[in-house]
Amino acid sequence: SGLSPVAVYSSKHFDLVKSLGATAIYDYKTNLPSKIRAETSNSLKYAFNCISSQSIAKYCVSALILGASPRFANLLGEISLRKDVVPSLSITYTAIREDIVYIGTPIVASAQDFTFTKRWFEMIKAFLRKEKLKTHPLKAGLNSLAGVLEEMDLLRKGLVSGHKLIYHISKTT
Template sequence: MSTMKTSIPMTMKALVTQENKTASLRDIPVPSIDDDELLIQNVAVAQNPTDWQYIDRVTNVDTIVGCDFSGYVVKIGKDVTSISVGDKVAGFTQGGNYTDRGAYAEYSKASADLVWKIPDGTVTWEDAATMGCAFWTAIQGLFHPMRLGLVEIPHKVEREQWIFVYGGSSSVGMFAIQLAHLAGYQVVTTTSPKNFDLCKSLGADAIFDYKDPEVSSKIKAVTKDTLHHVFDTICTLQTQTLAMKTFAPGPGKLIVIQPPQPDAQILREDVQIDHVLIYTALGRDFVLFGKFYPAAPEDRVHMVQFLKKVPALVEKGLVKPNPVKLWEGGLASINDGLRYMKEGKNSGEKIVYRI
């Protein structure tokens, strides 16, 4: 069991982006915090595709990699009243974008209202670390009024309504199935046959092999051609095209976690495609691939209010963390784990490291 350190050092180990599209472990200063922030001693950190993509494709040199963390609060800003030193928390940050803010380090920092407290005796550090980037993306994609705008838990939809989650065994997909199910929706999903049981255990009502050439017509049949909400967690031209073919007549909405594909959009002009980019929930300006994204206060407010619900969801066992694949070796082994994911070997599990 990890213990909280009694003193905060001046420097820490962190995985930092290099000019040659790699990341290396370096000693850098422990970050200072603002009045509304926390300093967290990381115990476990989880891996997402965005981590290797930020190193390989974005390459903001000298920035700390990693988004998902869980750990002990070791310092609080003077305006923080909701959280105390010693509390166990988990959260999400925009790795690969800041020199003093990222998860793949011995310490990370976060706004006090953008973490959730881990209830004692519930989930492990590793479990809690899985509930960051992907969990937040599922929350925003499903419930934000400007995304799918589904009925938000603890409320439930009053009549039978279907939602299609493409990629049910992806990290985002696993959380989306659970959250939509909790809100009373009927969930149809696609995955490979080896993950059928996993998706069923999370609350999926109908599951199909994504490689089945008849999959779109089967989804139309099981939903009785009533589908108006689709969440694509894979987001290629192929997946968005298939998603478009499952919609019922009339207006619909497709939420994607990668940029929308124009060739998919032309199939159904009455279906709106909207891109979820979860960094907007952090409430900060940022630049990605040369595009400026201004701070989105409404996205931050929505996430803050939802995160207040998470401890109770965890305590009651209503939301299960992603299945954990613990990767031995801590910070020094993260490059190996990123390579494994980049090669497409990761499925139905969340790679997590102990710090």
């Protein structure tokens, strides 16, 4: 792609993030967005907030290049904390061919997003098969679906870190 991925992460997971391809990693607890902007020579044009918190959204936007209409993709809805930033909502709900309301925001179904998502999923499957794409480590949730509520509480408390929780429906009793 010609891009150099920059990651904002907990320092305890720097090795993991480096193994996934990040060229620079910053600790969200100690590094300031201005440091990222300085170390990237004010050239960071794209940011994606996959944590879905306002504080991380602000952090991401603050690290972006000044001017030049940088882009900020977000799971919280189309918010922008700077006038020069082009915001976008990155959520697959627009691709399910049904209008919904997400966190109080109406999301309109999109035939274009549906078509794109179908192609995108096929590409991702091929990348995974060929091992050209790496995923976060996966951790099977306890008690299959019966443990979801308990483990959602762990997520709310910030006790899940460095892996994605998955659940095996077929093992649910």
